[in-house]
Amino acid sequence: MAPINFLRHFAVDEIRYSLQRHYAAPLAPILVFSAINALAKIKFKLLIYLSIFVAIVGTFYTNRSGLDPNYPASPIALIFKRSFYVMPPKNADYYRMMALIPEEASISAQVPLLARLINRDQIYKFPQKYQETEYIVLTFTESFYPMTYEDMETLKKSLLIDPGYEKLHLSYAGVVLKRTK
Numbered sequence: 001m002a003p004i005n006f007l008r009h010f011a012v013d014e015i016r017y018s019l020q021r022h023y024a025a026p027l028a029p030i031l032v033f034s035a036i037n038a039l040a041k042i043k044f045k046l047l048i049y050l051s052i053f054v055a056i057v058g059t060f061y062t063n064r065s066g067l068d069p070n071y072p073a074s075p076i077a078l079i080f081k082r083s084f085y086v087m088p089p090k091n092a093d094y095y096r097m098m099a100l101i102p103e104e105a106s107i108s109a110q111v112p113l114l115a116r117l118i119n120r121d122q123i124y125k126f127p128q129k130y131q132e133t134e135y136i137v138l139t140f141t142e143s144f145y146p147m148t149y150e151d152m153e154t155l156k157k158s159l160l161i162d163p164g165y166e167k168l169h170l171s172y173a174g175v176v177l178k179r180t181k
Contacts (some may be wrong), residue, residue, distance in 0.1 A: 089139050093173035097137060100168045101174050106133040112142035113174075119122070127155060139174035 020022040042048050078084040080115060098116050099109060106122035108130035117123055122133065127147065130136050136159065144171070156175075165177040 056059075067170045090139075092172050094139070097169050097174055101135050101137070105135050107135045107137060108133040109137040110139050110142065111145050112139055113137050134179050136177040137174065137177075139159040140171050 010046060011013070035051075039048050039051060042051070065115075093114060094113065098113075101117070103120070105120075106124075107117055108124045108126045108128060109117055112128045114123065114125060117137070124130070124133060125146070126136065126138065138156060138159075140156075147155070159177060160167070164179060164181045166180050167175060168178050169176040
């Protein structure tokens with residue numbers, strides 16, 4: 001991982017290779033099992049301890065504050081904050097929103113909410129097929145990707161006043177709309 005961590009500072013796509021590194025997450029189990037297998041084959045205990053020490057120091061070095069200008073606090077620093085272990089109030093609101101939607105219903109939802117609804121047969125990334133689905137689920141507190149903020153606001157306002165939709169839930173966190181016609 002050392003070369004990858006070093007070379008990411010020269011990457012053209014700084015979002016993909018930032019400290020958050022969520023695009024590299026699928027590699028984590030492979031790296032862990034590879035490290036365990038490699039350490040198991042080493043005969044010298046001192047070399048094992050040195051390898052573990054280098055891995056720990058490398059992890060903290062590549063996650064130090066100020067290394068990535070887009071994230072003033074490193075991700076690993078979050079584990080030392082109480083807020084990391086407390087669910088934000090908006091999550092409870094999201095769960096209330098999801099509970100209003102029947103399992104068999106077709107849904108168009110914003111990207112941040114898709115993971116909570118993924119085990120459905122008919123689910124679409126908003127604004128895809130939103131005119132054809134039974135439910136629309138939007139959040140007001142998360143990313144509007146793939147839309148711009150202005151486009152999302154315009155579409156959201158038109159949906160909220162559209163008589164073809166019933167508001168099942170409306171709060172600061174989001175809205176659940178059910179098609180009525």
